[in-house]
Amino acid sequence: SQTIHQWPATLVQPVGSPLSLECTVEGTSNPNLYWYRQAAGRGLQLLFYSVGIGQISSEVPQNLSASRPQDRQFILSSKKLLLSDSGFYLCAWSVNPQNEQFFGPGTRLTVL
Amino acid sequence: GQNIDQPTEMTATEGAIVQINCTYQTSGFNGLFWYQQHAGEAPTFLSYNVLDGLEEKGRFSSFLSRSKGYSYLLLKELQMKDSASYLCAVINSNYQLIWGAGTKLIIKP
Numbered sequence: 001s002q003t004i005h006q007w008p009a010t011l012v013q014p015v016g017s018p019l020s021l022e023c024t025v026e027g028t029s030n031p032n033l034y035w036y037r038q039a040a041g042r043g044l045q046l047l048f049y050s051v052g053i054g055q056i057s058s059e060v061p062q063n064l065s066a067s068r069p070q071d072r073q074f075i076l077s078s079k080k081l082l083l084s085d086s087g088f089y090l091c092a093w094s095v096n097p098q099n100e101q102f103f104g105p106g107t108r109l110t111v112l
Numbered sequence: 113g114q115n116i117d118q119p120t121e122m123t124a125t126e127g128a129i130v131q132i133n134c135t136y137q138t139s140g141f142n143g144l145f146w147y148q149q150h151a152g153e154a155p156t157f158l159s160y161n162v163l164d165g166l167e168e169k170g171r172f173s174s175f176l177s178r179s180k181g182y183s184y185l186l187l188k189e190l191q192m193k194d195s196a197s198y199l200c201a202v203i204n205s206n207y208q209l210i211w212g213a214g215t216k217l218i219i220k221p
Contacts, residue, residue: 042213097208098203098207103156105153106154
């Protein structure tokens with residue numbers, strides 16, 4: 001069966017510090033991968049998606065970036081965090097864009 | 113533009129039935145999903161509709177009318193553990209997944 005991991009589960013970072021969140025998927029090959037952010041009490045905002053190694057599409061221009069160094073690894077980064085980067089970050093995967101997405105447990109980021 | 117509308121919040125009683133509506137305006141349609149999200153947790157997949165009609169899965173059913181741009185999620189025999197947010201999402205013609213803001217369902221004893 002397929003599983004998706006994210007770490008860390010929670011993170012508190014000062015403004016201006018760097019960020020690296022990691023997501024890995026097991027039990028499938030060539031998944032479509034997604035990074036979402038969810039502000040408190042709000043819906044999901046798609047940040048990045050990837051259909052293959054090194055292929056990243058950005059949905060929202062901001063101070064975040066994503067990379068996919070391996071087939072089942074997806075990394076979300078920032079060089080300098082802003083207060084507005086606080087939120088619940090979710091990684092997801094799907095077989096194809098038209099299939100259901102399965103979510104990792106999420107990382108709760110607080111920028112102070 | 114593209115948007116999905118859901119009620120922000122609903123309240124229902126344990127043991128009762130509740131219907132959560134979702135209307136959508138998207139550039140094309142390739143399917144509609146319902147997800148459940150408990151507070152502080154990740155969303156989990158509930159159902160998928162691509163053809164008109166009702167899909168039943170245990171206590172949960174989902175209905176779709178493509179001509180009306182409308183779907184609903186029906187929850188029967190409500191349990192306290194059903195207290196959660198329910199997210200509606202539509203795949204458009206470009207295979208982009210458009211998310212609604214979610215409906216927070218509060219179950220009272």
